Amino acid sequence: MKPFIPAEELKKNYGVFGHFYSVELASKEIVECRSVLELVSKPRIPKDHSELSLLSPDAVFVMMNPGSSRPLEVVNNRICAKDIHKLTISLVPTKPDTTQYQVMRLMHFREWRHVRVLNLSDVRSSKSPEFIKLFQRLEKDEALDSHSIFSDARTVELAIKLPKKRTTPLVLAWGMSEKLNPLIERCLGRLPPKSRIKGLLEQGTANKYRHPLPSLQKDQRVWLENMVRHFEE
Template sequence: MELIKAEHLKTKFEVEGSFYNIEIGSKVFECRNYAQVYRIDSKNNQWYDAIFVLANPGLCTPKQSSYEIPHLSIEESSVNYTLAKTDNTQYQIMRFMQLKNWNKVLLINLSDMRAGNLNEFRGKLNEAKKAGFESHSIFSFKS
């Protein structure tokens, strides 16, 4: 099987993410709670072909540098999709979608905190714990 190049995937698929920031004291936590990968002609499909649960959003960022990421309080939640820059994991998901002939998938994460690698992610988890930011996951319980 031949590897499908990113340039080709960009003509077939798009990625949107729902980004938010939470400021606790002097620390800002950059987060993304959801992302969707879809064929360009299937954005408005109501149903997802699959849901992927990943560790964290990586360094996924909004595609438009002018996009203002909402600042939320710890009690708030928001889902505001905007086009996102595609990362390597998302390209792999696109390749899998191409093989399965899927049109749209949802990506959720064990944690919403954006980090480029697992060491950075562990550090951010420790910072979040110290700051009392425990609701950075859709799996966290709110009392």
């Protein structure tokens, strides 16, 4: 059994940086978003954090949505929905959430120094049912699909953030919800052919990959053990 490294120890070894922005809808409603997250071993953090977006990570994760992750600095990136694809990346220090600690644990055992996290949707919401209702409303009522980096409008941005080398693993870990299917299908349609896809595919499904943070800690340990083993196969 691999040791389950506590969060306090992980925070000493890794820095977390994200790009946060706010989308103003036609109705004037504001939706809080995050487009990318960079987890980096502290010796590798550049003085200009935004340089991380230009580096080639050791792995790229794709998960559901940004959850409860939040910036540690004031961010004033408000943009109209139709202009999301024009955003310039500006990374700021970020308070990690429990999911990101799981990724750090895998980084430790794989000896990765840099992992990039993308999501099926940029919409920040810590509760999955609320997130699902919100993204469904955005797509139906607002005709807005660019909350997802896998939308047609953000093709150029996606190409920059995906692995540059076919040997770089693309770890899928968005969970089991059937309600995510429209976002999952959009994502899978955008991944480059012959990508090195990794992840714990749920038995009996074609596209449901286990999330790093099941509710019970014993199951979190199982996810970590299985992922370490998965990379050794």
